[in-house]
Every structure is written in C-alpha cells, then in structure tokens.
Amino acid sequence: DTEVTQTPKHLVMGMTNKKSLKCEQHMGHRAMYWYKQKAKKPPELMFVYSYEKLSINESVPSRFSPECPNSSLLNLHLHALQPEDSALYLCASSQGSGGAYNEQFFGPGTRLTVL
Amino acid sequence: EDQVTQSPEALRLQEGESSSLNCSYTVSGLRGLFWYRQDPGKGPEFLFTLYSAGEEKEKERLKATLTKKESFLHITAPKPEDSATYLCAVYSSASKIIFGSGTRLSIRP
Numbered sequence: 001d002t003e004v005t006q007t008p009k010h011l012v013m014g015m016t017n018k019k020s021l022k023c024e025q026h027m028g029h030r031a032m033y034w035y036k037q038k039a040k041k042p043p044e045l046m047f048v049y050s051y052e053k054l055s056i057n058e059s060v061p062s063r064f065s066p067e068c069p070n071s072s073l074l075n076l077h078l079h080a081l082q083p084e085d086s087a088l089y090l091c092a093s094s095q096g097s098g099g100a101y102n103e104q105f106f107g108p109g110t111r112l113t114v115l
Numbered sequence: 116e117d118q119v120t121q122s123p124e125a126l127r128l129q130e131g132e133s134s135s136l137n138c139s140y141t142v143s144g145l146r147g148l149f150w151y152r153q154d155p156g157k158g159p160e161f162l163f164t165l166y167s168a169g170e171e172k173e174k175e176r177l178k179a180t181l182t183k184k185e186s187f188l189h190i191t192a193p194k195p196e197d198s199a200t201y202l203c204a205v206y207s208s209a210s211k212i213i214f215g216s217g218t219r220l221s222i223r224p
Contacts, residue, residue: 004158042202042214043159056210090158102147102206106158 004107006091012113015081021110023074023091032074033104034066035090043090049074050096081114088112117142119205121215128193128222136188136201136218144208148186150179151202153217159202162188193222 004025013019023032031050035043048056049068063085065077074091088111092104120139128134140148147166151159163172165181172179176197178189188201203215 040219042216044214045212088156092158102212103149103161103164104159105161106151109156109158111156 004091004093004105006089006107006110008110009108010111010113012115013078013081014115015083017081018077018079020078021076021089021091021112023076023107024072025093025105026072027093027095027105028071029093029095029105030071031094031096031102032068033092033094034064034074034076035092037088037090037109047076078112081112083114086112086114117205117207117209117211117213119203119213119215121201121203121218123218124216125219126221128190128220130194130222130224131192133189133191133193135190136220137185138188138203138215139185140203140205140213141184142205142207142209142211142213145205146208147206148181149204149206150177150186150188151204153200153202155200162201190220193220195222195224198222 007022033048034046037043046060047066052068063080067075088109090109091107094102094104118141122137150162153159163179168183170181176191180187198221200217200219202217205213
C-alpha cells in the first residue's frame with residue numbers, strides 16, 4: 001500500500017467550530033507532515049512528526065493543534081479558525097525525516113473553507 | 116537565506132514540443148532536491164530525487180538533472196496529459212524543506 005489517505009475531502013466550518021482533519025498511511029513511514037497550500041502557491045510546511053514526536057513546528061498559530069496517536073495516524077485539530085485559514089491542507093509521509101529518506105508521499109488533501 | 120526559485124512561472128507548449136523547466140536554489144548545504152507534479156486540487160505526486168551535482172534521472176518523457184546551483188526538468192515530446200504544475204523542493208542541511216513556487220505547464224493538442 002503506497003497511499004496516504006486524508007479525511008474529509010472537503011470541510012466547511014464556522015469560526016467558532018471545532019473540527020479535526022485525519023491522515024493515515026500504511027507504508028511504515030516514520031515521519032509525517034502537515035502542509036497548508038493556498039491557491040496557486042507552493043505548500044507551506046506547518047508541522048513535522050518524526051517517530052511520533054513533534055520535531056518541527058513552523059510557528060503555526062495555536063488554533064491549529066497537531067496530534068500523532070501512532071506511527072500510522074496524524075490528526076490536525078482546528079479551533080476558532082479565521083477565514084484566511086481557508087486552504088488545501090495536505091498530509092505527507094516519508095520513510096525518515098532526513099537524508100536519503102525524505103522523499104515525501106502526499107495525500108489528496110482536505111479542502112477547508114472557514115466562513 | 117535559503118531560497119528556491121522556479122522559472123518560468125507558466126509555460127504553454129504544443130504537443131510534441133520539448134522544453135525545460137528550471138529550479139535554482141541557494142541553500143546552506145543540499146541534502147536532496149525533489150521534483151513533484153501537482154494536478155489541480157490534488158496533492159503533489161513524487162517524481163524524482165537528486166542528491167549530487169551531475170546526477171540524472173529519467174521517467175517516461177521526463178528527465179531531471181542537477182548542478183551545484185540549479186536543476187532542470189526536461190520534458191521530451193510532451194502530451195496533453197503532462198499538463199500540471201511542477202514543483203521543486205530542496206532539503207537543506209539545516210533540516211529545512213523549501214518548495215519553489217512551481218511552473219504551471221500547459222500542453223495544447
């Protein structure tokens with residue numbers, strides 16, 4: 001299985017809602033990533049988990065809260081988001097988090113709209 | 116400051132018309148350079164990894180090359196299904212992953 005899955009595909013939420021994005025991979029990868037991508041822009045790295053520990057947090061606002069329950073799952077909890085947070089949220093995984101193993105495999109993304 | 120620049124921003128080709136996309140980088144130690152293809156509304160699809168100057172990799176109509184300052188993605192005799200945004204990303208010795216802004220490639224039948 002060489003696939004990264006993300007749910008839901010689309011999410012519409014109000015600014016007072018709490019929601020979660022989910023990501024799953026069964027490739028035995030030990031690093032997982034969250035990216036945010038605005039239209040016609042490259043992906044922006046948000047968080048990196050390496051061996052289930054948060055290793056990189058790119059100064060993301062606290063209204064985004066990542067969680068890695070185990071090596072196959074990655075969640076992104078959302079609370080009190082702003083309309084400017086509307087974007088495509090991408091999850092990726094790689095065999096490791098450095099060196100020759102940083103080829104990342106991306107999921108299809110969750111299209112988030114904040115009203 | 117680490118930087119990745121892709122050119123051109125957009126490229127329109129006729130089917131069968133070969134061309135090259137450029138990715139220039141300035142990083143504090145290159146640990147890997149990656150090429151991805153992204154279709155609208157979807158996640159990037161991994162194409163190639165290059166690690167050292169002089170390295171080349173091929174896949175169907177695509178060929179990626181690497182020098183100490185830049186990488187090229189050569190597209191030979193492209194077909195309409197090759198239309199997509201091509202992203203270059205660099206992994207630096209500071210453990211940073213930096214994406215370029217991409218080249219939007221359009222192939223006309």
